Amino acid sequence: xxxxxxxxxxxxxxxxxxxxxxxxxxxxxxxxxxxxxxxxxxxxxxxxxxxxxxxxxxxxxxxxxxxxxxxxxxxxxxxxxxxxxxxxxxxxxxxxxxxxxxxxxxxxxxxxxxxxxxxxxxxxxxxxxxxxxxxxxxxxxxxxxxxxxxxxxxxxxxxxxxxxxxxxxxxxxxxxxxxxxxxxxxxxxxxxxxxxxxxxxxxxxxxxxxxxxxxxxxxxxxxxxxxxxxxxxxxxxxxxxxxxxxxxxxxxxxxxxxxxxxxxxxxxxxxxxxxxxxxxxxxxxxxxxxxxxxxxxxxxxxxxxxxxxxxxxxxxxxxxxxxxxxxxxxxxxxxxxxxxxxxxxxxxxxxxxxxxxxxxxxxxxxxxxxxxxxxxxxxxxxxxxxxxxxxxxxxxxxxxxxxx
Amino acid sequence: xxxxxxxxxxxxxxxxxxxxxxxxxxxxxxxxxxxxxxxxxxxxxxxxxxxxxxxxxxxxxxxxxxxxxxxxxxxxxxxxxxxxxxxxxxxxxxxxxxxxxxxxxxxxxxxxxxxxxxxxxxxxxxxxxxxxxxxxxxxxxxxxxxxxxxxxxxxxxxxxxxxxxxxxxxxxxxxxxxxxxxxxxxxxxxxxxxxxxxxxxxxxxxxxxxxxxxxxxxxxxxxxxxxxxxxxxxxxxxxxxxxxxxxxxxxxxxxxxxxxxxxxxxxxxxxxxxxxxxxxxxxxxxxxxxxxxxxxxxxxxxxxxxxxxxxxxxxxxxxxxxxxxxxxxxxxxxxxxxxxxxxxxxxxxxxxxxxxxxxxxxxxxxxxxxxxxxxxxxxxxxxxxxxxxxxxxxxxxxxxxxxxxxxxxxxxxxxxxxxxxxxxxxxxxxxxxxxxxxxxxxxxxxxxxxxxxxxx
Ligand SMILES: Cc1cc2nc3c(=O)[nH]c(=O)nc-3n(C[C@H](O)[C@H](O)[C@H](O)COP(=O)(O)OP(=O)(O)OC[C@H]3O[C@@H](n4cnc5c(N)ncnc54)[C@H](O)[C@@H]3O)c2cc1C
Ligand code: HEM
Numbered sequence: 001x002x003x004x005x006x007x008x009x010x011x012x013x014x015x016x017x018x019x020x021x022x023x024x025x026x027x028x029x030x031x032x033x034x035x036x037x038x039x040x041x042x043x044x045x046x047x048x049x050x051x052x053x054x055x056x057x058x059x060x061x062x063x064x065x066x067x068x069x070x071x072x073x074x075x076x077x078x079x080x081x082x083x084x085x086x087x088x089x090x091x092x093x094x095x096x097x098x099x100x101x102x103x104x105x106x107x108x109x110x111x112x113x114x115x116x117x118x119x120x121x122x123x124x125x126x127x128x129x130x131x132x133x134x135x136x137x138x139x140x141x142x143x144x145x146x147x148x149x150x151x152x153x154x155x156x157x158x159x160x161x162x163x164x165x166x167x168x169x170x171x172x173x174x175x176x177x178x179x180x181x182x183x184x185x186x187x188x189x190x191x192x193x194x195x196x197x198x199x200x201x202x203x204x205x206x207x208x209x210x211x212x213x214x215x216x217x218x219x220x221x222x223x224x225x226x227x228x229x230x231x232x233x234x235x236x237x238x239x240x241x242x243x244x245x246x247x248x249x250x251x252x253x254x255x256x257x258x259x260x261x262x263x264x265x266x267x268x269x270x271x272x273x274x275x276x277x278x279x280x281x282x283x284x285x286x287x288x289x290x291x292x293x294x295x296x297x298x299x300x301x302x303x304x305x306x307x308x309x310x311x312x313x314x315x316x317x318x319x320x321x322x323x324x325x326x327x328x329x330x331x332x333x334x335x336x337x338x339x340x341x342x343x344x345x346x347x348x349x350x351x352x353x354x355x356x357x358x359x360x361x362x363x364x365x366x367x368x369x370x371x372x373x374x375x376x377x378x379x380x381x382x383x384x385x386x387x388x389x390x391x392x393x394x395x396x397x398x399x400x401x402x403x404x
Numbered sequence: 405x406x407x408x409x410x411x412x413x414x415x416x417x418x419x420x421x422x423x424x425x426x427x428x429x430x431x432x433x434x435x436x437x438x439x440x441x442x443x444x445x446x447x448x449x450x451x452x453x454x455x456x457x458x459x460x461x462x463x464x465x466x467x468x469x470x471x472x473x474x475x476x477x478x479x480x481x482x483x484x485x486x487x488x489x490x491x492x493x494x495x496x497x498x499x500x501x502x503x504x505x506x507x508x509x510x511x512x513x514x515x516x517x518x519x520x521x522x523x524x525x526x527x528x529x530x531x532x533x534x535x536x537x538x539x540x541x542x543x544x545x546x547x548x549x550x551x552x553x554x555x556x557x558x559x560x561x562x563x564x565x566x567x568x569x570x571x572x573x574x575x576x577x578x579x580x581x582x583x584x585x586x587x588x589x590x591x592x593x594x595x596x597x598x599x600x601x602x603x604x605x606x607x608x609x610x611x612x613x614x615x616x617x618x619x620x621x622x623x624x625x626x627x628x629x630x631x632x633x634x635x636x637x638x639x640x641x642x643x644x645x646x647x648x649x650x651x652x653x654x655x656x657x658x659x660x661x662x663x664x665x666x667x668x669x670x671x672x673x674x675x676x677x678x679x680x681x682x683x684x685x686x687x688x689x690x691x692x693x694x695x696x697x698x699x700x701x702x703x704x705x706x707x708x709x710x711x712x713x714x715x716x717x718x719x720x721x722x723x724x725x726x727x728x729x730x731x732x733x734x735x736x737x738x739x740x741x742x743x744x745x746x747x748x749x750x751x752x753x754x755x756x757x758x759x760x761x762x763x764x765x766x767x768x769x770x771x772x773x774x775x776x777x778x779x780x781x782x783x784x785x786x787x788x789x790x791x792x793x794x795x796x797x798x799x800x801x802x803x804x805x806x807x808x809x810x811x812x813x814x815x816x817x818x819x820x821x822x823x824x825x826x827x828x829x830x831x832x833x834x835x836x837x838x839x840x841x842x843x844x845x846x847x848x849x850x851x852x853x854x855x856x857x858x859x860x
Contacts, residue, residue: 052799054767054776054816084817085793086772299815310815350795 004035011390017383023320030304037065038313042320044327046303051349057084057296064311079238094227095235098216108357115362118145119369134398139251143362147243152212164190165244195233202232247359249288249394251366257286259379264336269371275364278336283345285334290319290393318344378403410727412438416498416506418488419514420444423692423719427512428478430723440480447485454712456542457567467543491660510726513669516693517650527621532628535646548643557631557641559618561588562838563744565647570746573608580611580639582618584837591836593757593789595829600770608747649838652694667845668696668708673735675722691722702759710841713741739801752794755787755804756842762825764811767818779828780810
């Protein structure tokens with residue numbers, strides 16, 4: 001089949017459960033042009049090089065070739081994930097002040113106890129002998145509760161976020177054939193509603209800090225000042241969405257992958273100290289962020305002998321780079337003790353995942369909590385039903401029941 | 405026929421610091437089962453030097469808390485607090501200062517460097533005169549800083565001197581920096597960034613004096629009181645830190661027949677030492693600051709680096725090659741990387757900035773305090789230096805490895821208005837007070853280069 005339609009084939013829902021053969025086809029060809037003028041790259045070295053190339057923009061407003069997501073959506077400017085240096089750098093550092101080193105080095109680690117407690121409570125809620133949906137009963141509530149606590153969002157408002165978040169993420173879902181207008185309109189509305197809510201919440205903390213990140217972001221003044229009200233809104237929306245939509249898939253993929261690989265599960269149960277390595281391997285083998293769809297070259301750039309023109313949509317398929325045999329020996333093997341595992345699961349370069357330490361900690365604790373039970377469970381359906389989204393890919397439900 | 409593994413026998417490592425430790429760990433990791441001995445002149449187990457002129461002098465970390473993290477157990481005999489005084493290559497023995505002889509099958513030389521002392525030995529003994537190479541040095545100087553000196557004089561504005569000046573300002577201590585060259589850091593980074601560094605130091609209240617030398621350190625009753633400069637001026641100071649660069653610890657090899665001299669011990673890309681005729685040995689290896697090795701990316705010139713990352717990478721290659729035969733050996737080709745933190749900035753370089761004729765600003769700007777400068781030699785990229793922009797260096801490392809054309813094309817998202825490259829103005833080391841932390845020392849492995857004696 002033509003490589004010009006590769007992206008459409010990847011986006012096709014029928015490929016969701018196993019896109020990896022299509023990624024292998026992508027790697028055969030290096031960089032491939034799609035019939036809509038966008039480009040896909042799926043080999044490890046090329047992706048890593050592009051992620052460090054200062055001529056590759058993350059700002060979709062710099063595209064000259066329209067993409068499936070339509071023109072830059074609305075009046076709200078992008079959050080720092082969609083900006084370039086120096087703006088990106090300034091905002092990321094301001095957001096980092098209450099979250100990580102050098103200013104708040106202990107922030108994430110201090111959550112360990114609370115994450116363990118929440119995970120324990122959720123797991124205790126699994127009724128004996130009944131079917132469990134790993135997504136709804138465990139993998140979704142855990143990171144959502146944690147990110148809400150961290151930011152300072154009251155838990156009674158959490159359901160509103162789920163609705164907003166669902167619409168926003170559907171907006172990234174760059175399925176090319178479908179008419180995206182309606183989807184984009186509701187994404188824009190949801191983003192605006194969430195931004196207003198978070199902006200008001202943060203305002204109410206001005207002068208009355210309550211120890212959470214929103215309070216710190218409105219009240220703390222660093223040497224470089226602080227976020228203005230619009231930046232505060234876009235940044236907190238970004239943190240909430242990122243905290244909502246990614247870790248859930250890593251935890252779910254973890255359960256699914258371990259149930260599919262009983263040898264790895266047995267090894268982990270014997271030696272839970274292998275968990276951090278196992279989580280890294282999961283990030284390589286089943287990464288929740290399959291691709292980065294919003295890069296644009298600011299000059300003509302040559303990749304694997306193909307010239308990608310300035311302004312063209314450029315899609316970096318991280319999940320394909322993670323299975324590149326030129327970088328990883330036996331890439332399709334799930335090996336929890338894989339040495340030298342520098343996967344692309346958290347991206348790389350200046351936009352590399354801001355929340356990685358938190359995501360790692362949550363997933364390590366979540367899977368460690370479930371370990372003692374996993375041996376007695378089996379998958380009800382394999383493959384499970386997936387979400388439609390091919391960028392943030394993961395099961396919509398993961399039903400498991402007692403093995404009998 | 406597959407090469408015979410060399411995982412038995414006796415290995416001696418002389419120099420029990422960063423390179424020595426990482427080599428020992430790699431040997432065990434890769435299956436060496438024989439007898440392993442580490443000899444170190446310092447009484448302490450291996451520790452990390454970069455924090456000495458940063459966190460330790462700032463008083464944030466104690467000098468005895470900088471031990472190097474262990475990657476694994478090494479099961480070795482540690483002979484600490486004893487100096488190797490000679491090498492008998494025929495009898496394959498290391499001679500120790502305590503009279504002991506250590507026989508070996510394979511030897512790793514990792515004796516690093518020491519601080520170049522103040523040339524006037526009497527003045528160097530004055531109370532208040534310091535160098536910083538070891539944790540004991542740093543601990544004594546930190547104590548002196550705690551006591552609140554009235555003025556510190558730093559002689560030499562290379563990385564070490566500049567970091568010490570930065571610590572002084574951060575602690576609110578008055579500091580004068582004397583540098584014979586035209587600006588701080590020029591020996592490592594060339595003229596353009598030297599100018600930036602000079603402005604930075606002055607903006608932080610450093611009394612920076614370039615183009616002068618310190619002609620005398622003055623004392624009274626055994627205590628330092630001040631210094632005189634070549635321009636006739638003088639200052640009062642109760643502490644002087646000598647930061648004139650490093651001297652390679654090769655004296656113990658003087659009669660060994662190896663190509664060892666003031667510029668280090670010459671070795672091939674596989675870390676095997678050369679003898680004085682330029683013939684490669686097969687059982688003596690070199691790694692870390694003491695090594696002088698050819699690098700293909702820099703026209704096979706011999707390089708001497710004083711870089712933490714190089715010590716680690718080279719130690720790993722040396723260890724691997726010590727226990728692998730022929731076709732299984734690996735070359736040490738890593739692109740040099742160096743970092744420094746001073747005056748609130750993180751400065752990092754890849755490649756060899758002194759191997760250049762031109763430099764261009766590629767990203768950011770000096771005004772922002774964030775930038776990437778790219779260096780080229782005869783039309784290809786040979787180095788890049790970032791200020792608070794380290795995450796981009798990976799890109800330039802690739803350009804160096806692929807000999808990408810210089811200057812790099814436009815299009816960086818945070819690129820300045822396109823500007824023409826300017827000369828990189830790398831001075832002759834002779835005109836500097838601080839020794840360069842990278843030295844290109846020509847092509848010949850057997851040349852016992854004469855010492856360039858700067859400053860003073
Ligand atoms: C203050 C300071 C700050 C630094 N900051 C940075 C930085 O920011 N970034 C960076 O990249 N690099 C930095 N460096 C350089 C880095 O620390 C060195 O590259 C590294 O220590 C080299 O390791 P090595 O093992 O080769 O040599 P060394 O660390 O010099 O160790 C050699 C050891 O051998 C011992 N020895 C010498 N002669 C004998 C003998 N005859 N017998 C027995 N033992 C002997 C010595 O006592 C010493 O312990 C800094 C260095 C210093 C001193
Ligand atoms: C397993 C879970 C997660 C995965 C797989 C993941 C993956 C990624 C990836 C691949 C990127 C790079 C995006 C790009 O280059 O365009 C990224 C960026 C980002 N992530 Fe995550 N993420 C996870 C969890 C989190 C969490 C919990 C948070 C919030 C606390 C978070 C916050 C962010 C932010 C703010 C960015 C933008 C960084 C920037 O642009 O500088 N992520 N993430």
